[in-house]
Amino acid sequence: MDELLLIPGPTPVPAPVREAGSRPMTNHRSEAFARVLRTVLQGVQELYRTRQPVVPYASSGTGVLEAAVVNTLSPGDRVLALSCGAFGNRFSRIARAYGAEITHVEVEWGTGIPPELLEDHLKRADYRAVLVTHNETSTGVQNDLEGLARARADRPTLLLVDAVSSLGAIPVDMDGWGLDVVVTASQKALGCPPGVSFLAASEQAWEAYRQARMPRYYWDMGLVVEALRQPLAQTPFTPAVSVFYSLEASLELLRREGYEAACQRHRLLSEAVRAGVRALGLRPVAAERWASWTVTAVWLPEGVSADALTARVRERYGVVLAGGQGKLEGKVFRIGHLGYVWPQDILRCMEALGSVLQEMGVSVDARAGVEAAQQVFEARAVV
Numbered sequence: 001m002d003e004l005l006l007i008p009g010p011t012p013v014p015a016p017v018r019e020a021g022s023r024p025m026t027n028h029r030s031e032a033f034a035r036v037l038r039t040v041l042q043g044v045q046e047l048y049r050t051r052q053p054v055v056p057y058a059s060s061g062t063g064v065l066e067a068a069v070v071n072t073l074s075p076g077d078r079v080l081a082l083s084c085g086a087f088g089n090r091f092s093r094i095a096r097a098y099g100a101e102i103t104h105v106e107v108e109w110g111t112g113i114p115p116e117l118l119e120d121h122l123k124r125a126d127y128r129a130v131l132v133t134h135n136e137t138s139t140g141v142q143n144d145l146e147g148l149a150r151a152r153a154d155r156p157t158l159l160l161v162d163a164v165s166s167l168g169a170i171p172v173d174m175d176g177w178g179l180d181v182v183v184t185a186s187q188k189a190l191g192c193p194p195g196v197s198f199l200a201a202s203e204q205a206w207e208a209y210r211q212a213r214m215p216r217y218y219w220d221m222g223l224v225v226e227a228l229r230q231p232l233a234q235t236p237f238t239p240a241v242s243v244f245y246s247l248e249a250s251l252e253l254l255r256r257e258g259y260e261a262a263c264q265r266h267r268l269l270s271e272a273v274r275a276g277v278r279a280l281g282l283r284p285v286a287a288e289r290w291a292s293w294t295v296t297a298v299w300l301p302e303g304v305s306a307d308a309l310t311a312r313v314r315e316r317y318g319v320v321l322a323g324g325q326g327k328l329e330g331k332v333f334r335i336g337h338l339g340y341v342w343p344q345d346i347l348r349c350m351e352a353l354g355s356v357l358q359e360m361g362v363s364v365d366a367r368a369g370v371e372a373a374q375q376v377f378e379a380r381a382v383v
Ligand SMILES: Cc1ncc(COP(=O)(O)O)c(C=O)c1O
Pocket: 008, 009, 060, 061, 062, 063, 087, 133, 135, 136, 137, 162, 163, 164, 165, 185
């Protein structure tokens, strides 16, 4: 039985992307690799909708969160960390670890950050930067990034954005919305193996970079851009070469599907997932207004443990789901529907969930989830 990976990252790596990643190793300081590097960075720049250079790192998402902080801030800077879950908290902790003076504002998990909340805080105090998670993977909450950017508009405060589980699946318009730093990673919506992360910085953020005094070396974005601008484009340190090959193939798939179409696919999958879990008598953690297009966290039914549920769904049906994180551990399970995930995958997931819940003694119509999800797809003439 082939395994269907529906955790919120790493996500399924489609065959052409996998095959590209298995090409022979090459000299990372060669014309051949420079071509790959340029193609990938240009593709990612289009997804970001920015004219600024995209800075790659060999790291996971957490590394590039750290890069966002150390490239723009100084110890003692006042930073407003807006959190609605485990990843918002992580961003906040990173900035604190480097000596920022943090005002940590955490809303109830399952809701997002209302732009008015940001506006209120900015009226009351001056902050050097605001940290925000576009899509909070631990709760399945999608923030209104455009609204948050508008709430910050016309102020010198920098807006640093974790778009690790959104970029490529949920629209981000970096230049249009005036975002200052946006970071993401290869193993989420881009459907590649983990190992490459990206950062782009606005002009204002580059200006801040020149003043910023937090310690940095590996994360120094100026070093990366300088190396990229050499006649033979390269990175200052050894890149994750194979992941770049995969990224090139993945961006080509995305280009063929159309970026907007890919985002709409994610939106549709998320609607089908929510309809499916509700039909199985379950409740998503995120209020409908905040429902994420890429991940759905679901409260566990009474008497069912996350470990038992996810183990059975995997062993019997080959569907891999995730448990909860932080204070939701043991209370929820999560379905990732980002990257190369399709309607038939959601139907398979709902079938597995319905059957396993019934086997575990939950009083449920085992087919109800599949049928509800199918209705969502049929209404859009997809299945
Ligand atoms: C929103 C968000 N931020 C940051 C991270 C951290 O990324 P990584 O696990 O690649 O370090 C994740 C990973 O799931 C995430 O979903």
